[in-house]
Amino acid sequence: MQTLPHALYTPAQVRELDRRAIEHEGIPGRVLMARAGRSAWQALQQRWPQPGRLLVLCGGGNNGGDGYVIARRAAEAGWSVDLWALTDPSRLEGDARRAAEAALAILTPIDDPQQALAAADGVVDALLGTGLDRPVTGRLATLIDAVNAAECPVLSVDVPSGLHAASGRVLGTAVRAAVTATFIGLKQGLFTGDAADHVGEILFDDLGVPDAVHAGMTPAAWRLPAAALADALGRRPRTAHKGAFGHVRVLGGDHGMGGAVRMAGEAAARSGAGRVSVLTRSAHVGAVLAARPELMVAGMAAAGFAEAVIAESDTVALGPGLGQAEWGRCAFDRGMQHAGALVVDADALNLLAGQPRHRDDWILTPHPGEAARLLGIDIQAVLDDRWATADALVERYGGVVVLKGAGTLIADRHRRRVVGEGNPGMASGGMGDVLTGVIAGLRAQGWAPFEAACLGVQAHARAADRAAGGGERGLLAGDVLAQLRGVINP
Structure with missing residues (x-):
């Protein structure tokens, strides 16, 4: 197996790559199948080296053909093999x-x-390849559930059966693999949504097809390289001063939600912004200053936002703890007037859903519920196809969209990225406020919207992974803040 590439493809694109290898490069299909089976068998041997009893479940297409190759190799190597065929082998073709x-x-x-x-x-x-497009039911669903309940590891060939290879959603039920061995091109559905609980370790083999097979095909998306932060965040000039690193203004924090603006403000500062101001309810000023005196904090009444002075060069982070009452709506209206850099999150997104508008230069950071409201669809539709949701948000609202969740997606009109870092401990209050601050802090330092979003998501997720070293349960947004400085100085 090889190092995972960064390019991701739709299942249709991978089938086209397969066709090119056969028809343009003259590699027989049986050779590709033999290579795939051999590669998966070698991966299986490396991870479970002791000969034992292997159950091989074969479907009716080329995915099943790979399974037959694995079964034969295992038997020839002296393993005890139980082989089960979903489809009568006499009905197979080619x-x-x-x-x-x-x-x-x-x-x-x-x-x-x-x-x-x-x-x-x-x-x-x-059992099932990348062409699955309807829910798994009946005896096959029963079998998959039994496999998941059994106490033995599973190697899935190309994609865990029941997982949609394009969207990453489970179709009825899906195998929970310990290892997924995939070939020719990485499928985009393996890296977001439900896939996180089903793919296990992803292994890749290009099966020796020449580079010409991929020539001229634009990948559907890209995995963000692990080295993105280190590559982007070099050493600062020794003559640096705070004026060179931008000014972030955080707008938010209605009654009872002052912690949101405090965390967003601190995250912007920890991400390297030169100055950070917070415009919030007057009742929160003392607490925010006591917790983080480096922030500049001003108390605002609802009417005061109309007169609030925000420089065009400032980066505005709008939404943490905003609420949707009169005070929040006034802050939202003022933030929407800002012509400079703008990061929109939380209740600012919910207010935006009721007053849609389009900008090419802002960054929107919805979780699935907010994405559903922005598009006027059911949240299940968001979860069913996160890639399509991100594209639809960009189409309707413009700019850069960060669709949060397992396998966070970053998209604009021309590019799509997925970040594989992060962990379930991030499912707690305040995490989104920290992310908003990180992205705003990077944006203020001069990164373009798409780059600021990508780097911000990676820094936030990596800090959360470091903070989760003691366990994912009970992970707090403040724990992530404590790790940001180390992450942002790779």
Whole structure:
């Protein structure tokens, strides 16, 4: 297996790459299948090296053909192999049929895969490929649930069966793999949404196809490189001064939500902004200053926002703790008038949903619920296809969209990125406020909207991963703040 590439493709694009390899480069399909099976078998041997009892579940297409190759290799290596066929092998065609015939020359298929599960030391899932587009039901769903309930590791071939390879959503039910071995091109659905709970360790093999196969095909998206922060955030000039690193103004913090603006303000400062001001309810001024005296804090009545002076060169972070009452609406109206850099989050997004507008230079950072309100759709529609949701938000509102969640997506009209860092401990209050501050802090230092969003998401997620070293449960936004300085100085 090889280092994971950064380019991501749709399943349709990967099928096209496969076709090019066969038709343009003259690599027979059976050779590609043999290479895929061999690669997956080698991965299985490396992770579970002791010979044992292997249950191989084969479907009816080329994915099943890969499974037959694995089964034959395991049997030839002396493993005890139970082989089960979802589709009658005599009904297979082409390369898959030839792979099945080679395996069945030395193996006899079993009738009851669930009974075999009890004795299995490992399972190979080669049931469903990347073409799945409807929910898994019936006996196949029952089998997948049984596989998930069994106490043995699973290697899925190309994509865990039941997982949509384009969107990353579960279609009814899906295998929870320990390892997913995938080929030719990485599928975008393996890196966001439900996939996080199903793919396990992702291994990749390009099967030796030449670079010409990929020539001229623009990837659907890209994984953000782990080195992005280190590559972007070099050493500061020794003559640096605070005026060179921008001024962030945080607008928000209605009654009872002063902590949100404090965390957003501190996150902007910890991310390197030269100055940070907070415009909030007067009742919060003392507490914010006591917690973080480096912030400049002003108390604002609702009417005061109309006269609030915000320089065009400032970066405004609008939304943390904003609320949707009169005070929040006044702050929202003032923030929307700002012609400079603007990061919009939380209740500012909910207010924006009721007053849609379009800008090319702002950054919107919705979680799935806010995304649903912005698009006027059900939240399940967001979860069903996060990639399509991000694209739809960019189309309607413009600028850069950060769709938060497992496998956070960053998109503008021309680019899509996914960040694989982060952990479930981030599902707690205040995390979004910290992210808003980090992105605003980087934006204030001169990064363009898309780059500020990408670097901000990665810095935030990496800080959360460091903070989660003691456990994910109970992880607080303040714990992430405490790690930001180290992350932002890679």
